[in-house]
Amino acid sequence: MEELRIEENGNIGPIDASRIPRFAGLGTYARLPRIDQVPAADIKVVGVPFDAGVSYRPGSRFGSTHIRESSRLLRPYNPALDVSPFALTQVADAGDMAVNPFNINEAIETIQQNALDLTADGSTLVTLGGDHTIALPLLRAAAERAGAPVAMLHFDAHLDTWDTYFGAEYTHGTPFRRAVEEGILDTEAISHVGTRGPLYGKKDLEDDKRFGFGIVTSSDVYYQGVNEIVHKLRDRIGDRPLYISVDIDVLDPAHAPGTGTPEAGGITSRELLEIIRGLRGMNIVGADIVEVAPAYDHAEMTGVAASHVAYDLVSLIADKRANDKKAAQA
Ligand SMILES: N=C(N)NCCCC(=O)O
Ligand SMILES: [Zn+2]
Numbered sequence: 001m002e003e004l005r006i007e008e009n010g011n012i013g014p015i016d017a018s019r020i021p022r023f024a025g026l027g028t029y030a031r032l033p034r035i036d037q038v039p040a041a042d043i044k045v046v047g048v049p050f051d052a053g054v055s056y057r058p059g060s061r062f063g064s065t066h067i068r069e070s071s072r073l074l075r076p077y078n079p080a081l082d083v084s085p086f087a088l089t090q091v092a093d094a095g096d097m098a099v100n101p102f103n104i105n106e107a108i109e110t111i112q113q114n115a116l117d118l119t120a121d122g123s124t125l126v127t128l129g130g131d132h133t134i135a136l137p138l139l140r141a142a143a144e145r146a147g148a149p150v151a152m153l154h155f156d157a158h159l160d161t162w163d164t165y166f167g168a169e170y171t172h173g174t175p176f177r178r179a180v181e182e183g184i185l186d187t188e189a190i191s192h193v194g195t196r197g198p199l200y201g202k203k204d205l206e207d208d209k210r211f212g213f214g215i216v217t218s219s220d221v222y223y224q225g226v227n228e229i230v231h232k233l234r235d236r237i238g239d240r241p242l243y244i245s246v247d248i249d250v251l252d253p254a255h256a257p258g259t260g261t262p263e264a265g266g267i268t269s270r271e272l273l274e275i276i277r278g279l280r281g282m283n284i285v286g287a288d289i290v291e292v293a294p295a296y297d298h299a300e301m302t303g304v305a306a307s308h309v310a311y312d313l314v315s316l317i318a319d320k321r322a323n324d325k326k327a328a329q330a
């Protein structure tokens with residue numbers, strides 16, 4: 001069937017939902033073109049269906065597909081930011097990385113290499129996971145492309161700075177300890193947002209602090225509010241190259257039941273989106289949304305939340321790229 005797409009400023013956008021029902025046809029993220037349907041892309045949405053690093057419920061290998069399927073209702077104009085991301089930049093769906101489900105070390109190598117290949121043209125990646133293990137190779141690639149350690153905002157119920165599970169170093173609970181050890185994070189500008197729930201011991205927090213992480217807990221979001229938190233985060237990060245990692249379990253299980261390690265007392269999807277929107281103008285060099293496990297989802301709640309988080313991240317990146325381009329031409 002012919003794909004009737006919206007085209008603006010020479011950018012090939014989503015299939016037009018006023019001419020082809022949004023529930024029809026094969027699903028890419030936001031019904032955007034595939035990478036092979038555009039000459040070049042500024043922003044690439046890519047899936048990493050990998051969940052061999054999980055400590056509890058499996059299933060986030062199906063997250064990338066679920067987020068795409070839950071993104072059919074997205075529309076091309078983002079009024080919260082006054083941005084039309086797909087008109088400002090060329091955004092495309094780069095499909096899924098083919099990652100070995102039986103060998104974590106090989107999977108990590110593949111993800112890092114694919115991320116480097118995809119960004120060789122200067123484009124920015126927004127990755128749909130997959131479990132949180134994948135953030136490590138994505139961060140390695142982001143730091144290599146930035147030519148320096150990167151700042152990071154990590155939205156999660158969990159610290160993910162634990163050391164090992166069953167002796168394994170590369171798991172979804174350990175990516176950010178490895179990243180600090182590898183020197184790929186700018187430890188002056190790294191923060192968790194939304195953490196909560198029981199830990200193994202007080203030492204978890206002591207270790208985490210020693211690595212340089214700041215913490216904005218889920219309770220802090222409740223008591224301080226979004227504006228104050230955005231202000232503090234912006235201050236800490238400034239214009240450093242910034243990687244954003246969003247574990248969907250940062251949301252309360254009431255907002256995102258479809259995840260592997262749910263914790264009560266989380267932030268709302270509104271709070272998460274508002275904090276993300278508050279990052280407008282920052283130098284985002286890559287982002288991921290991980291830990292969506294559709295077998296535990298209901299009515300696509302988790303998928304819709306994740307697809308909207310990706311949409312606001314794409315909007316921020318598109319806005320910044322368009323403004324930088326304008327400034328360079330002036
Ligand atoms: N990254 C996520 N979602 N969870 C980590 C939980 C590690 C644990 O089982 O203690
Ligand atoms: Zn988590």
Ligand SMILES: [Zn+2]
Nearest residue numbers: 132156160247
């Ligand atoms: Zn996590």
